[in-house]
Amino acid sequence: MNSFEAVIGKNINEVTLNESITFFVAPLKYSTKHCGRHYPQDKFKIADIDFFNLISFSQLFNREAILIVLYGEDNIIADSGIYYLSNDFDIFFDDYTIIKKAIDDGEVHLLTEGDTKYLGASRLNEKIPQPNSKKLANKRVFVFKKKYLQKIFDEINFCNF
Template sequence: MDSFEALIGKNINDVVLNESTTFFVAPVEYFYKNCGKRYPASKFKLADLNYFDPIDFTDLFKFESILIIWYCNEIITDLELYYLSNDFDVLFMDYYRIKKAIDNGDAHKLREGDTKYLGASRLNEKVLQPNSDKLANRRELVLKKKYLQKMLNEMGFKCR
């Protein structure tokens, strides 16, 4: 872990982040609210969602943990190894809801609010979907900001 710890204080744009064979590597930007509390700047993309060949849950979450590289103003401030396996039950239920909507020809009705941690984030392009004559927005599977906020809260950051 020493090589990762050397990242703290470096500019995120100057660091080459290679995929790991044992965990996800996720650079996640955060900001501060006026009260000093940290919050994630955006969702974290896991994969593109192909309606006709959706990725299996086990392939989507092939690792039990995620190394989050938190950065603010382009400077890496913290590292966290977060165990996704603690939340696999919720993530699986979210995945099941998304997959069920696709299988039922209701991909056009998917909303990120339908799920808790794993979202099917909408993209602008419309595409065909299985079992329906309606077009649906393309989507990507993401870890929602709410889930990233949960991770931040569990880290117990102090207000600045």
């Protein structure tokens, strides 16, 4: 049994999950549909978005994988798995380009998460200035969208625990 398997069944609040230089650490709360399929309850934040000093794509994706740590309503860790991001870099790059273009064109206020596939620019409540526009825009964070996390759940086969 590896060291992480030893924490399966522990409360998520009892385990320290530190970020790694080689992978994202994503503690994700899941729910179960009536059919028994598990799904993520929320998106996973990967970085803040600074409209005036946008992080480069290579800095944003300087990690090779994501470690998913699943826990349920009772905060008990149910499962974990590693998913390698390299297969999805083309889609991430396309999504990043859409978000960057909206920032460069002063149209962040028009950007929705539906404009991208896996990488989202999730809105926060705070309104801030944006480049090349007099309109204020909601502050944003880069996230892995629930759709992408569901893809990972399905590929890791989290539905069988």
